[in-house]
Amino acid sequence: MNTDNIEIVLVHTSSPGNIGGAARAMKNMGLSRLTLVAPREFPAPEATWRAASASDVLNSARIVDSVDEAIADSQFVVGTSARGRRIPWPVLDPRRCAERLAVSSRTERVAILFGREDRGLTNEELQRCNLHCHIPSHEDYSSLNLAMAVQIVAYELRMWGLAERLPEAADEDWDVPFVTxxxxxxxxxxxxxxxxxxxxxxxxxxxxxxxxxxxxxxxxxxxxxxxxxxxxxxxxxxxxxxxx
The missing domain is CATH 1.10.8.590 (Helicase, Ruva Protein; domain 3)
Known part of the structure; x- marks a missing residue:
């Protein structure tokens, strides 16, 4: 996986705090490329303090006017979606989606779109995507905070990036021999x-x-x-x- 080829795109974000929280989630998991599509308020102090030590991700964020501009150079695009759509589209959960992105990012520029806090991505925006990613939250309360959604997807990407370095068993690196x-x-x-x-x-x-x-x-x-x-x-x- 090449994290330099992975871009997180936040579309029409209304809360600057969510932008900061997303930046922090990205840096926690080793991602740095952030694009903001027509944010309502940015730069903003709330974004800065919510980002904590991820101000470098905020400072290097790219600001564009449209989704088309955000993904113009991308070769593989994933849109996060919380609900089913009228036209069926390829859909994966974050874990399987991360596997697909990890492979693509080795040689291609990939973008992951996150929509508006109140209504997500539009049908037109989702139709620009190669794949949809659905986070299977509990049906009693399916609404996810934007930064939390970014954290979940970024975490799954991080796990794929570490796959070859993490021990496959919990006791693989045990410090004392096991008894016979x-x-x-x-x-x-x-x-x-x-x-x-x-x-x-x-x-x-x-x-x-x-x-x-x-x-x-x-x-x-x-x-x-x-x-x-x-x-x-x-x-x-x-x-x-x-x-x-």
Whole structure:
């Protein structure tokens, strides 16, 4: 993905605060190219303070008079849409849309259009787009703040940009080796002995206690340091019970 080829376009934005919030969302996710189509008020102090440390995105924003001018140099255009249209159009959610944009941005200039706060993009503007992006918000309250919508799309783009650098599993970069199956077997034996010693487990009526505890511990991966802590707790419990 080439973020230099990705442009966020805000169409006829009425609130300067939303412009600042969108700029901040963009910088959070590594995007910098912002185009404003006929904003009602800009520059504005509210945009500046809402942007926080993303004033550089605001200062470099391009201001144009029309959507046609904003996307004239774009080769792939996506329009965000909150509702269905009379004429069916290719529609993707932000995650799948980001994948498409990430691929296109390697060699093409792409633009993502966000419409007016009160009514979004017009049918005519959406018809200028190659693809529509729909954020599937909850039906009880489907209205999204403009800056929030920008944040969602920008985040999904960021995740695609990081795809090759993020670990595929949560424990891929763990700092301590995980215990072996044999060590877990010894732990379960020690656990059973301790529970018997403290009177919690009755060997004559075990009530599936150990299989359930095994299922509990097997839902997570235990590393060497954690195993040392667990075995130490069991040993101290046995000492307190006078059984060590």
């Amino acid at each position: 199956t044999e060590e877990m077997t010894r732990f379960y034996r020690h656990l059973e002995e301790t529970l018997t010693d403290i009177g919690f487990l009755d060997p004559a009526a075990p009530r599936q206690l150990m299989p359930r505890l095994a299922r509990l511990f097997n839902r997570v991966r235990i590393d060497d340091m954690e195993m040392g802590i667990l075995r130490g707790i069991l040993t101290e419990a046995q000492k307190s019970a006078g059984k060590h």
